[in-house]
Amino acid sequence: MNRDCIRNFSIIAHIDHGKSTLADRFLDITRTVAKRDQKKQQLDDMDLERERGITIKAKAASMDYIKDGKKYRLNLIDTPGHVDFNYEVERALAACEGALLLVDASQGVEAQTVHNTMLAEQADLMIFPVINKIDLATARSDEVIEEIENALAIEGERSMKVSAKTGEGVRELLDAIVDRVPPPEGLQDAPLRALIYDAEFNDYRGVILHIRIVDGALTAGARIRLFEGNTRHEALEIGIFRPALTPVKSLSTGEVGYLIANIKTLSDVRIGDTIVLDKDSASEALPGYRPARSMVFCGIYPVQNGEFDNLRTALIRLQLNDSAFTFTPESSDALGFGFRCGFLGLLHMEIVQERLERESGVDIVQTAPNVTYEILTIDGEVLQIHSPSEIPDPTKIEEFREPVVKLDIVTPDTHVGAIMKLGIDRRGRFLKQEYIGPGRVLIGFRIPLSEIIFDFFDKLKSVTRGYATMDYELENFVADDLVKMRILVNGEEVDALSTIAHQSHCEPRGRAILKVLRKEIRRHLFKVALQAAVGGKIVAREDIAPVRKDVTAKCYGGDISRKRKLLEKQKAGKKRLKMVGNVEIPQKAFLAVLSADD
Amino acid sequence: MHVPFCTDRCTYCAFATMADRPALHRDLVDALLLEYGRRPALEAGMETVYFGGGTPGLLAPGLLERLLNGLQARSRLETGAEITLEVNPTNVSKDALSAWSELGITRLSIGIQTFDDAVLAGFGRHHDGDLGRAALDLIAEHWKGLWSADLLVGFKDQTSQDLTFDLAQLLKRSAPHISVYGLTIEPGTQLHEQARRGSVVRLEDTYMDSYDILWSSYLHGFGYERYEVSNFALPEARSRHNQAYWRNEDYLGIGPGASSSRHPLRWSNLRDTKQYLEQISGNRDTRHHVERLQPSDRLLESLGVGLRTRDGVDIDELERRFGDSWRIALAAGIQQLKQQRLLEEVDNNLRIPATALTRADSIAAVFARTMELPPSQ
Ligand SMILES: Nc1nc2c(ncn2[C@@H]2O[C@H](COP(=O)(O)OP(=O)(O)O)[C@@H](O)[C@H]2O)c(=O)[nH]1
Ligand SMILES: C[S@@+](CC[C@H](N)C(=O)[O-])C[C@H]1O[C@@H](n2cnc3c(N)ncnc32)[C@H](O)[C@@H]1O
Ligand code: SF4
Numbered sequence A: 001m002n003r004d005c006i007r008n009f010s011i012i013a014h015i016d017h018g019k020s021t022l023a024d025r026f027l028d029i030t031r032t033v034a035k036r037d038q039k040k041q042q043l044d045d046m047d048l049e050r051e052r053g054i055t056i057k058a059k060a061a062s063m064d065y066i067k068d069g070k071k072y073r074l075n076l077i078d079t080p081g082h083v084d085f086n087y088e089v090e091r092a093l094a095a096c097e098g099a100l101l102l103v104d105a106s107q108g109v110e111a112q113t114v115h116n117t118m119l120a121e122q123a124d125l126m127i128f129p130v131i132n133k134i135d136l137a138t139a140r141s142d143e144v145i146e147e148i149e150n151a152l153a154i155e156g157e158r159s160m161k162v163s164a165k166t167g168e169g170v171r172e173l174l175d176a177i178v179d180r181v182p183p184p185e186g187l188q189d190a191p192l193r194a195l196i197y198d199a200e201f202n203d204y205r206g207v208i209l210h211i212r213i214v215d216g217a218l219t220a221g222a223r224i225r226l227f228e229g230n231t232r233h234e235a236l237e238i239g240i241f242r243p244a245l246t247p248v249k250s251l252s253t254g255e256v257g258y259l260i261a262n263i264k265t266l267s268d269v270r271i272g273d274t275i276v277l278d279k280d281s282a283s284e285a286l287p288g289y290r291p292a293r294s295m296v297f298c299g300i301y302p303v304q305n306g307e308f309d310n311l312r313t314a315l316i317r318l319q320l321n322d323s324a325f326t327f328t329p330e331s332s333d334a335l336g337f338g339f340r341c342g343f344l345g346l347l348h349m350e351i352v353q354e355r356l357e358r359e360s361g362v363d364i365v366q367t368a369p370n371v372t373y374e375i376l377t378i379d380g381e382v383l384q385i386h387s388p389s390e391i392p393d394p395t396k397i398e399e400f401r402e403p404v405v406k407l408d409i410v411t412p413d414t415h416v417g418a419i420m421k422l423g424i425d426r427r428g429r430f431l432k433q434e435y436i437g438p439g440r441v442l443i444g445f446r447i448p449l450s451e452i453i454f455d456f457f458d459k460l461k462s463v464t465r466g467y468a469t470m471d472y473e474l475e476n477f478v479a480d481d482l483v484k485m486r487i488l489v490n491g492e493e494v495d496a497l498s499t500i501a502h503q504s505h506c507e508p509r510g511r512a513i514l515k516v517l518r519k520e521i522r523r524h525l526f527k528v529a530l531q532a533a534v535g536g537k538i539v540a541r542e543d544i545a546p547v548r549k550d551v552t553a554k555c556y557g558g559d560i561s562r563k564r565k566l567l568e569k570q571k572a573g574k575k576r577l578k579m580v581g582n583v584e585i586p587q588k589a590f591l592a593v594l595s596a597d598d
Numbered sequence B: 001m002h003v004p005f006c007t008d009r010c011t012y013c014a015f016a017t018m019a020d021r022p023a024l025h026r027d028l029v030d031a032l033l034l035e036y037g038r039r040p041a042l043e044a045g046m047e048t049v050y051f052g053g054g055t056p057g058l059l060a061p062g063l064l065e066r067l068l069n070g071l072q073a074r075s076r077l078e079t080g081a082e083i084t085l086e087v088n089p090t091n092v093s094k095d096a097l098s099a100w101s102e103l104g105i106t107r108l109s110i111g112i113q114t115f116d117d118a119v120l121a122g123f124g125r126h127h128d129g130d131l132g133r134a135a136l137d138l139i140a141e142h143w144k145g146l147w148s149a150d151l152l153v154g155f156k157d158q159t160s161q162d163l164t165f166d167l168a169q170l171l172k173r174s175a176p177h178i179s180v181y182g183l184t185i186e187p188g189t190q191l192h193e194q195a196r197r198g199s200v201v202r203l204e205d206t207y208m209d210s211y212d213i214l215w216s217s218y219l220h221g222f223g224y225e226r227y228e229v230s231n232f233a234l235p236e237a238r239s240r241h242n243q244a245y246w247r248n249e250d251y252l253g254i255g256p257g258a259s260s261s262r263h264p265l266r267w268s269n270l271r272d273t274k275q276y277l278e279q280i281s282g283n284r285d286t287r288h289h290v291e292r293l294q295p296s297d298r299l300l301e302s303l304g305v306g307l308r309t310r311d312g313v314d315i316d317e318l319e320r321r322f323g324d325s326w327r328i329a330l331a332a333g334i335q336q337l338k339q340q341r342l343l344e345e346v347d348n349n350l351r352i353p354a355t356a357l358t359r360a361d362s363i364a365a366v367f368a369r370t371m372e373l374p375p376s377q
Helices: A019-029 A047-052 A083-094 A111-122 A141-152 A170-180 A305-321 A346-360 A413-425 A456-463 A503-520 A559-576 A587-595 B022-038 B061-074 B094-103 B117-122 B129-142 B160-172 B190-196 B205-221 B240-246 B273-281 B295-306 B315-322 B325-339 B354-370
Strands: A006-013 A060-067 A070-077 A098-104 A126-132 A193-202 A206-215 A223-226 A231-234 A237-241 A245-248 A256-260 A274-277 A296-302 A326-332 A336-343 A364-366 A373-377 A382-385 A397-412 A429-437 A440-448 A469-479 A482-489 A499-502 A528-534 A537-544 A577-580 A583-586 B046-053 B077-087 B107-113 B146-153 B177-182 B225-228 B231-233 B259-262 B265-269 B287-292 B344-346 B349-351
Touching: A006 A019, A006 A111, A006 A170, A019 A060, A019 A070, A019 A098, A019 A170, A060 A170, A060 A237, A060 A256, A070 A170, A083 A111, A083 A193, A098 A111, A098 A141, A098 A170, A111 A126, A111 A141, A111 A397, A111 A469, A126 A141, A126 A170, A141 A429, A296 A305, A296 A326, A296 A346, A305 A326, A305 A336, A305 A346, A336 A346, A346 A364, A364 A587, A397 A413, A397 A482, A413 A429, A413 A440, A413 A456, A440 A469, A456 A469, A482 A503, A499 A503, A503 A528, A503 A537, A503 A583, A503 A587, A559 B259, A559 B265, A559 B295, A559 B354, A577 A587, A583 A587, B022 B061, B022 B273, B046 B061, B046 B240, B061 B077, B061 B094, B077 B240, B094 B129, B107 B129, B107 B160, B117 B129, B129 B160, B146 B160, B146 B205, B160 B205, B177 B205, B205 B225, B225 B240, B240 B295, B295 B315, B295 B325, B295 B354, B315 B325, B315 B349, B325 B354
Parallel strands: A006 A070, A006 A098, A098 A126, B046 B077, B077 B107, B107 B146, B146 B177
Antiparallel strands: A060 A070, A193 A206, A193 A274, A206 A256, A223 A231, A223 A274, A237 A245, A237 A256, A296 A336, A296 A364, A326 A336, A373 A382, A373 A397, A397 A440, A397 A469, A429 A440, A482 A499, A482 A528, A528 A537, A577 A583, B177 B231, B225 B231, B259 B265, B265 B287, B344 B349
């Protein structure tokens, strides 16, 4: 296809601002999908995405559109909507020349919009604002345009106004895409360089790579090489998204499509890698590639020890679909054998966990998540710490560093006070506060990642009655007063409950954890002492008083079976208990401490 | 022998009872004897007979006599057998006492619950404190056999004075045996419904803990032995019938809701009196639940009920029932509990030290959780 007729673009939008609906309209108008085949919202097809209303995996659609008698190929490249997938967003944007900044006419600019717009700017894309849902009575298009100018420093006057629902303005929008988004550049006669901007796993076809041809052309049957991965393959099938996979003979410079090359698992490819022809040994990689880096870790254990193998099988299976998810075996005194799993972020962790339970049926216990820390030892070595158990003896530690992020929150200005308090309670450093529109404020913090991976978003929602949105970006690792806090039960350490915390937060955090444990651990026949300790110092303590007396009820013939059944329940309940010394800790307790609130 | 009639149902009570229908008394008595006739004859003679309920004290002496005669037509009463009749204060009169005595009843069990008029009324009992006292006076004066009184403790707002007052009434009349039951909220009762709707119906556990010390030491001071967590007896006044349950021996229960144990079988009857009567008249089975106990089940039960008694569980008996395997099965629990001084072996009994007896259920639970091997046959 002639380069001049190609337009590659993506839609940047906050959740629910109408990205999927707009994509549906595009497909309708360009008749890419026959009406009767059309499922609602073609682009969001994973269950989980639908449930959570987010796009986890970038998808694509190639549409033909005729303007002024000339046929254009519009390639819509969908981007994931969450910061956990930041790198994936960047790579998807790198495959485009333009981006539609889609903003809900009644909701206005949200944190995610700000964040993704910055990524699009960094990628040098032609960005233009599209105000959606103008059919709504509550639409305040002009105000929203002003917000866009203020918050994003993007010229508002060329904004398009559409209703993805009624279709109003959508044709004009397609015209504008043709007019305003520049055609792809790239060297037609140079050796092939194609960007892998996404990959998915299909049960029948194996790995499907989503690619953008940057230079040269790719023909079916070509022998190719993945540059960073340094693996060789044959291009078994290439094609375009209609949005169903539709094979073509070749893809030329500037085109977007898919490649199937007999790659077995997603962990064999890395988004951002460059595809070259095997014979072109002198080719250079495209810029921007970064190896995967998990930022959040937690232990995942089977509830029943016998389920270890099933859990492992399930994890392997998950990894087929998700190259960003990592796992290595580990063992815990309290929980037995399990895995330390790494995730891009908290949402990613939740998604994996849900899939794991939904698809494998293995009951799992998850330990408190922690971020990756860095420790500089007195020998000058830098250790990556993924689990509290990896922390060396305190005397060997020169610096204990944690990841710090730049956090943007967009909120109605009535909630600024509450957000300030929340940010500062979580060790955030206030950076800025800007009015982006009437009554709407953008607040910036620099804040440790560990403080927001947990329940920060829930808290933010609750203090702003659901009105605030947030987004963050990793900045760097910063040394701080970090320590390992151990939890002791009758003097014995329960490794699965250990956490890393800031010195100043240990006491309240320790107290909160112990309070939860106190509720979850039943009374024993002896006193159970719960302690939180930092080094040798006890920072919090709770006792569970022993059972003093059972109910002295009547016990006659009819009660004997009943008594036995009560006792049997105890026996059965034992499977869901972990013994620490003589103390029984229910599996539930390990989960409950995750939501301990200090 | 379960007699399911009560003048009215008390708000806390979940026993298989129905509002009294005197017209049904005769049918019930016949039905009880028919059911009894269908059960395998007892090999040995009867050591104890218990007319419980419900309120068997409502039955006319003639019907009780019919029952006793019917029982003895199929198996012999051992000499010195204990025959207990459960009665309410409203059933007691001088005539009734002498009639019961003539029938050969050896022991009365009277449900007093409390002497507090307001509490009795709240529970829907048909007597007040004075009637309770009057009934006890009659018994104390005219009854030659043994007797026992039930007290309920732990109802809402009960003070320690209330409790000692109730106890004192019994002590004054030298009750040979006193059962002290902590109020429990049983599903299906009015009390349960009140609690579900948010009313406070019970005393908090922390009070119960200290009240237990109060009533047990009080009774101890007057010469009573706490021979089971809820039962106190003067010397020679223990309930032999109940002890058979607690030793997990075999027993035959007849009547609506009654359960029976003939190892390895355990069964219980339909609880609904009308259904029960229909089954009997249609010559159909009255049992609605039959189970076959595994040795490990029985071992767990033997501990569950036996450890609640002062004597504990007889080791010879364990050996007889389970061979050596019981020791293997219980080894971990025994070791742990002995270490914690919550278990001892005395006079060839496995028992809980007196100070820990009130924790018997929790202690039995340790065995439930540590029991590993099912004992072999
Ligand atoms: N009134 C109105 N509702 C719209 C419009 N576009 C989308 N919606 C609704 O907004 C909600 C979110 O749209 P969706 O396309 O799923 O948003 P996404 O999360 O950005 O993909 C859905 O209920 C849509 O029906 C529009 O133009 N007008
Ligand atoms: C089956 S009743 C029969 C006694 C007799 N009908 C009477 O009420 O006097 C035996 C005893 O069980 C006790 N009881 C019944 N329900 C109880 C409950 N919910 N909690 C504690 N004890 C209870 C009462 O003390 C009662 O006297
Ligand atoms: S406590 Fe006694 S009188 Fe009251 S309902 Fe129960 S059995 Fe009948």
